[in-house]
Amino acid sequence: MDESAQDPENEIGLFPAPPERQPAGAYRVLARKYRPSRFEDLIGQEPMVRTLKNAFDLDRIHQAYMLTGVRGVGKTTTARILARAFNYQLPARDGRPAVDRPTIHMNELGVHCQAIMDSRHVDVIEMDAASHTSIDDIREIVDSSRYQPAMARYKVYIIDEVHMLSKSAFNGLLKTLEEPPPHVKFLFATTEIDKVPVTVRSRCMRFDLRRVETEVMLRHLDAICGKEKVEINQDALLLISRASEGSVRDALSLLDQAIAHGAGAPIEAETLRAMLGLADRSRTIALFESLMRGDIADALDNLKDQYDLGADPAKILTDLAEFIHFVTCMKISAKTAQIASGQFEREKGAELAQKLAMSVLSRSWQILLKGIEEVKDSPRPLAAADMVLVRLAYAADLPSPEDVLRRLASSDPAPNGGPTRAPSGPSGGATALRQNAPRLASAQAAPAPRVAPQSSTVAQAAPAVVLQNFLELVALASEKRDIQTKTALERDVRLVRFEQGRLEFALASGASPALTAQLSRKLQDWTGQRWLVALSSAQGAPTLKEQADARENEKRIGVQAHPLVRATLDTFPGAVIVAVRGADDEETSPAQPLYDGAEARGDDITYADEAQEEDL
Template sequence: MIDDPAPNQIESASGALFGDPPQKAATSGAYRVLARKYRPSRFEDLIGQEPMVRTLSNAFMLGRIHQAYMLTGVRGVGKTTTARILARAFNYEVPARDGHPAIDKPTVHMDEIGVHCQAIMESRHVDVIEMDAASHTSIDDIREIVDSARYKPVMARTKVYIIDEVHMLSKSAFNGLLKTLEEPPEHVKFLFATTEIEKVPVTVRSRCLRFDLRRVETDALIRHLDMICDKERVEIEHDSLALIARASEGSVRDALSLLDQAIAHGAGAPIGVENLRLMLGLADRARVIDLFDALMKGEIAAALENLKEQYDAGADPAQVLVDLAHFVHFVTKTKVAPNVADPAATQAERERGAFFAQDLSMSVLSRAWQILVKGVEEVKDSPRPLPAADMVLVRLAYAADLPTPEDALKRFFDAQRGGPASGLSRPPPSVPASGPSLGAGAAARSVPRLAAQTAPSPAPAPEGPPTVILKTFADLVALAGEKRDIQIKAALERDVRLVRFEPGVLEFALAEGGAPGLAAQLTRKLQDWTGQRWMVALSSAAGAPSLMEQAEAAENEKRIGLQAHPFVRAALEQFPGAMIVAVRGGEAETPPPTEAPEAVLDDVAYIDDSEEEDF
């Protein structure tokens, strides 16, 4: 038997915006939280999910209704609500009355409450079965679904199975569902919801039409909260709405829960920013901006006092750093994209953020962001959050006015020439197009490439490879490079300590770690490459240093010689802990004292390990 809908349940589009009619909610006696009271009951009521709504509308209009849908996204964006709306759309039915024709087909245009709609939205319809996979994970639970799917629905047009948190099903449960999911009866539809789509087997995902529900944008969430406050007759400041929207991180359910809490906290009074901030334990945005200002000026005492005051007022130190990082991001975005507006930003944030964006460089903002991101983790893991946050602020204040490495070197060489030291506002010196040297290993591999000599012959041999004469070991290394045999070339440079080399004969000692089968491998390669037999043997003699060892020795000699240069010696003394890691270009001899400092700078790569890794 089908229960006729109550008169107050059949309403126009304006009266069916959300799940329960206002009259029923007012007379039921039990309070319904805002997240349930204002749960959407139509596709038009979903906010922030326009691409999904458009795709589903076109699919229903064309009659291309899929057998299974996978709804994924973060918490509170409407996955289960969308599943219930889809179940309502599959079974939408309105009897004929007052000259209006009956509706008895799947549709997304549900302007009034149908025969089955109220029961479906209240999760009590006999043909719409909802299952929580977190508490029903076994193959036995899926076997019940598979067995019952064979029977036609009792009341509605379509039997719908809604499985929430489907990623919690066991492997055997997923396997037991595959056949029915691929070829279900015509009267069955499956709707899956999950927050961790990567845990759902690809065999299940490939059988479903997938929709990724997005986080709701801040401005759309603010408008939604403002509309609900009007309906609930709650007075709230716009900045309070922005604060709730920002704290909810795009989740509609989180935003409505925070609004519910704020209404109860205010006990009917207008909801102001200060009371809301105290309730949530958030930092004062104006104080956060003052804190950032003090840090950028290097005023450590004022910054620590600011943090202490916020802590005494109930703010979490880790949350203060998070808000500080958000403001750094806001300033950086204002600097690089001033036309991109942030609807959740306050007037003070916009005005002072524009000032900081014009006054601070990108290197300072990037360094502040890196320190804060690392500092938030340190504070959250620390047993004493306030002292840990103090140390992060001290680090940030000291780093705020530190010059970049380019500025520091430019200052140093300006001072050496006797000119005025360059300030932070001066442009950094140009960076060479080539990157830093790769060190001794790369130098060893860059052996000069010698062209192999071909034996003169008045006429080419009719068959067989040409005869190649190798006069030196360097010719052999070059030939391996020409043949593009990188493995043999690297072994010749790294593992071969030459004892004897002449055409047709190669005798060498093996360096430590060399492959024992290198001699046999070289015998085959040389015969193929040169067209003649070679005698390759391992020797018990020590042999000469390998090419890589020779290159490393030459590199060390260059560095030792360059350390005696007055400019280099002064630079090493100026930066304790610095060292020369590579010498690029030029010869090993020391440049003349009259050479310009920039010429020396172009040939030396420095590493300063005296500062922390953040800088």
């Protein structure tokens, strides 16, 4: 037996298996080698340990315990420690008093301790409910519970993953669970407590085992590395702690993998990132800064570089979401984000927390949460991640709700649709770090709307946008990057009357009835003035789309009458004229008309002059 197993000062709890079950020279994984054997060895579960200590000291030991929590936090281990505490027995020796009562103070191995920890004690029965789900399995437990324990003080039943039992099995256990014999104790462990019937939960003392915090996990891993004489830097330990997500077993398994990967060499963070396919934290921070600046090209290059180095796109976005959470915590309270983060990360987090508004961080978090699921479900994860980053970069340019309300109250829209910045101070920083907001490239359909000169009596007010005609309104929608409104203006509006502050039109077939209210709100926001937008009973002029189609059709008819074209069509039966393009026209795809090609590219529509010379 290892001496550390009987050492009261042992912090980790090293209890190797007995010689008959552990062949000489066989390797034990760290998760088993350093499995806690006392309550003092459990890490991150102080509330539960304190409750159990008081219960045992007051001799108020419950008949059944329900242990819940995620994988690897110590549910089965706690159950075995409890079984050991129920049956702890230590004979008197060398002036030491005998111990013959349940206790959690187990500094030495008792009579039954080693057999219980090795799951081979006759009176401590462990059952996996995933493979024993039927009423017949529970009937065996109920029948055997009537008999006294063979050796120990209590007969203990440990049922792991108890939520896997069938409904009839749960019902068959209820009576015995409520009024068990005095020599029987039940210990249940589950990762899905909601699947356990409430009738079972109400008969148990429940303990929710928490995920182990990163700082506690770091200390635990560092102590194990010291005992194993493994050289590893703190950044690598931090990566393991984060990747384990609060599971001690996962952390020790990753540490085992890292030791084997290093083959005796010191373990560095870069080596660990390559092994686990994790993203570099500095690259994640650089990616976030690029997105907040609106530098999409740099962000996509960053993502591609990390992907080429082996990082998973979904993991990159998850790390990005974690950093956004970190910056948000820094913005709320610097003290809450100081634990388990590197110096560089703390400095960058503090800097970004000062510059970014809470609305930007919250919006980015929501976009990433949805985007991570899209990437995981996509057959092309990298392409899906690219689109999530594009969405996130353009969303960073949106004003916050308080900025919109402030602009509406003061009738002071941001000129040219540029990003609005929140006031400095503790309530918020700039809505984005961008210096040049990203914009979609588009051709101009008409001259840009003009700005009226400022009034001398209102020196502080922003100039109102004056629209001379309907085409300037379409151009303004394009400049604002509102493609949906721009398309509706071109396809659905039959213009009746247009003047500054007033727009009357009829709707084309299939148009949305809500277009009137939408245009009224958008015009007020874009121009800083209230507009009267009304539907007219008049037929109205053809829509811009219909006008463009008519001009295109006239071109085809005129060209088709040309003798050379007519001869060509006769020579090639079935040939049709797809598009007519002048020498100075913008080059378009020969497979589609001018309007459709411009729409597919997201550009403005170029309306050809009727007097333009047609060139075949």
